[in-house]
Amino acid sequence: MEKKELVVLEEILGSNKKIAAEIRKKLEQEGILTVNFLSSPGSGKTTLLERIVEVLKPAHKLAVIEGDIETERDAERIRQKGVPAWQITTGGACHLEAKMVARILSKIPAETHLLFIENVGNLVCPASYDLGESLRCVLLSAPEGDDKPKKYPKAFLTADCLIITKADLVPLLPFSLEQAKKEALEINPRLHVFVTSALKGEGIQELVQFFLARRKELTQRHA
Amino acid sequence: MEKKELVVLEEILGSNKKIAAEIRKKLEQEGILTVNFLSSPGSGKTTLLERIVEVLKPAHKLAVIEGDIETERDAERIRQKGVPAWQITTGGACHLEAKMVARILSKIPAETHLLFIENVGNLVCPASYDLGESLRCVLLSAPEGDDKPKKYPKAFLTADCLIITKADLVPLLPFSLEQAKKEALEINPRLHVFVTSALKGEGIQELVQFFLARRKELTQRHA
Numbered sequence: 205m206e207k208k209e210l211v212v213l214e215e216i217l218g219s220n221k222k223i224a225a226e227i228r229k230k231l232e233q234e235g236i237l238t239v240n241f242l243s244s245p246g247s248g249k250t251t252l253l254e255r256i257v258e259v260l261k262p263a264h265k266l267a268v269i270e271g272d273i274e275t276e277r278d279a280e281r282i283r284q285k286g287v288p289a290w291q292i293t294t295g296g297a298c299h300l301e302a303k304m305v306a307r308i309l310s311k312i313p314a315e316t317h318l319l320f321i322e323n324v325g326n327l328v329c330p331a332s333y334d335l336g337e338s339l340r341c342v343l344l345s346a347p348e349g350d351d352k353p354k355k356y357p358k359a360f361l362t363a364d365c366l367i368i369t370k371a372d373l374v375p376l377l378p379f380s381l382e383q384a385k386k387e388a389l390e391i392n393p394r395l396h397v398f399v400t401s402a403l404k405g406e407g408i409q410e411l412v413q414f415f416l417a418r419r420k421e422l423t424q425r426h427a
Numbered sequence: 428m429e430k431k432e433l434v435v436l437e438e439i440l441g442s443n444k445k446i447a448a449e450i451r452k453k454l455e456q457e458g459i460l461t462v463n464f465l466s467s468p469g470s471g472k473t474t475l476l477e478r479i480v481e482v483l484k485p486a487h488k489l490a491v492i493e494g495d496i497e498t499e500r501d502a503e504r505i506r507q508k509g510v511p512a513w514q515i516t517t518g519g520a521c522h523l524e525a526k527m528v529a530r531i532l533s534k535i536p537a538e539t540h541l542l543f544i545e546n547v548g549n550l551v552c553p554a555s556y557d558l559g560e561s562l563r564c565v566l567l568s569a570p571e572g573d574d575k576p577k578k579y580p581k582a583f584l585t586a587d588c589l590i591i592t593k594a595d596l597v598p599l600l601p602f603s604l605e606q607a608k609k610e611a612l613e614i615n616p617r618l619h620v621f622v623t624s625a626l627k628g629e630g631i632q633e634l635v636q637f638f639l640a641r642r643k644e645l646t647q648r649h650a
Contacts, residue, residue, distance in 0.1 A: 212435045244467040245550045245579055246571025273551065275578050296581065298521065298551035325579070326551050327468045328496065328521035347570035347593060348469025355498050356468055356548070358519065370570060376596070 216301075220333055223302035227309060227336025231319065233426055236312070237419035238319045240335050242359055243343035245325030248369040250278045251402040252343065253320055257285045259412045264317040269308055271300040271324045278322060288313070299329040302336055317419060331358040339418060341365040346373045350384035353391055360388050365396045367411065372401040439524075443556055446525035450532060450559025454542065456649055459535070460642035461542040463558050465582055466566035468548030471592040473501045474625040475566065476543055480508045482635045487540040492531055494523040494547045501545060511536070522552040525559055540642060554581040562641060564588040569596045573607035576614055583611050588619045590634065595624040 231238050241249045253268065260266055268289040270278040279291035290308050292300060300323050312319060321337060323330040331342075342363040344352055347370060353360045360366065366388050374381060385397050396414060400407030454461050464472045476491065483489055491512040493501040502514035513531045515523060523546050535542060544560060546553040565586040567575055570593060576583045583589065589611050597604060608620055619637060623630030 209435060209439065212432055216432065244469060245575055246467060272578050274580055277574060277578070326549055328549050329552065345570060347568060351500060352468055355495050357497055
């Protein structure tokens with residue numbers, strides 16, 4: 205990268221970091237646990253969110269921000285579950301930034317328990333942008349292959365959770381769950397790992413219980 | 428995007444375009460057909476390349492450039508097939524640029540027939556960077572879903588070929604081949620569409636014959 209590019213990039217990231225810190229402070233003070241989901245296109249972020257929302261909705265107030273380059277499709281899918289959802293279409297940009305989330309913040313109901321943010325499908329660029337989340341989850345779908353953590357390390361290094369998705373396909377694929385976990389944990393030993401299948405409902409309860417435990421900690425911290 | 432960012436981005440893209448035009452001119456004059464493969468991480472670019480290389484190697488001189496953020500893994504896989512391969516590790520950058528390809532150009536044997544470039548796994552950013560290729564192929568793996576073309580339109584808009592991969596999994600997935608093709612062709616009606624399974628060997632011959640026909644045209648044009 206050339207010097208001029210580097211200077212501009214550092215300015216953007218510095219400004220993003222400040223806005224993200226303000227967002228996190230505001231949301232956590234209101235008792236809202238915010239989860240940022242990032243992954244390649246087609247790893248199953250929206251389908252996983254649909255399953256999570258189905259489990260949580262009866263007892264919890266939820267909100268969802270959907271990031272995409274084009275189309276309102278994902279927000280519509282979440283709204284059909286009866287959960288308020290806002291679509292950010294970046295119009296070409298390859299990641300969400302904190303300032304995009306900040307513009308929506310005033311619309312999030314104050315009594316919300318959990319706010320989910322689905323980033324633009326991209327395993328590279330979103331890893332560099334803190335959105336003010338309390339938890340970052342990286343998804344790796346089994347069809348993508350167990351060699352991805354070391355090829356795209358930053359997403360795994362900066363995440364709190366690794367969610368392996370489409371696990372129902374594992375028996376049909378050249379994919380080793382053990383190898384994927386091992387690679388990811390070598391990059392980031394603090395990762396909480398969940399193995400899920402949104403199609404079969406596998407692993408969703410464990411993930412949801414983890415989010416609820418984290419929200420409980422958060423509300424106790426700010427009580 | 429802010430004005431300063433836009434100015435820097437335009438400078439980068441302008442300079443990239445010039446370098447790419449020089450690369451294309453040089454390679455095509457030497458009778459080398461260059462194919463740039465781009466897709467999400469884990470769409471099966473390297474495995475498809477392994478199959479293509481197996482078909483072409485007995486009668487054609489090949490060379491491969493592999494782009495990744497980290498690791499030499501993909502180049503090693505190609506070298507095991509007896510084909511010269513150079514790995515570019517971008518160390519964080521989310522796409523290949525023409526200047527990275529330019530640095531390798533002097534190493535490509537002059538009698539090469541086809542040069543394949545595997546971009547960094549990212550369905551967004553690589554679409555903006557011409558690498559001096561004669562043909563651009565976007566891969567869409569069936570597990571990613573048939574709704575991806577409209578969500579990530581630029582890759583489909585700028586490509587010459589759409590290669591649907593992992594087609595052997597279609598019967599197990601909520602994926603419609605017709606819907607995927609329809610969406611992609613609505614964005615770009617000039618796309619040549621190939622349906623492949625690297626695991627089962629499906630569609631590889633058709634794709635290879637297409638590349639060879641394009642190379643024949645190229646060598647006749649420069650005869």
